[in-house]
Amino acid sequence: MLGTYFTGHKHIAKQVTVTDITTALKNTVQVLGLSRYNITPSDISSHSLRAGGAMALHLGGVPAHTIKILGRWSSDTFLLYIQEQITGFSAGLSTQMSSTPLL
Incomplete structure (x- = not known):
């Protein structure tokens, strides 16, 4: 299924969640320093x-x-x-x- 990934040594299948995506996007905004373009982590989901x-x-x-x-x-x-x-x-x-x- 789209959005499935495997984790750990037992290769347990997990699904990417909306929270996972939002967290990754917010972290990316910080890492890229997008506040200089008036984009802050609180603006992103x-x-x-x-x-x-x-x-x-x-x-x-x-x-x-x-x-x-x-x-x-x-x-x-x-x-x-x-x-x-x-x-x-x-x-x-x-x-x-x-x-x-x-x-």
């Missing part, structure tokens, strides 16, 4: 993968109705996720651009 997937599809030029179908959204909620991510990535960008000397 396993649900972030769904929102991130929607953003990746959007940036890849996939039509909104296709993203909606792939994400199993019954409304246009995914558009809010995309907007939130764009806002987070662009926070402070205009200030940085205006203070960076031209090469």
Whole structure:
């Protein structure tokens, strides 16, 4: 089954849980120092993968109705996720651009 892994010398089968994924994502945010991009561990959960997937599809030029179908959204909620991510990535960008000397 997808998400199964084996642990210990007895090779006991275990399932990856939502908590396992959330913990791994939060740890990754810390290790990568993503706070400099206004992304903190408290902003992240396993649900972030769904929102991130929607953003990746959007940036890849996939039509909104296709993203909606792939994400199993019954409304246009995914558009809010995309907007939130764009806002987070662009926070402070205009200030940085205006203070960076031209090469």
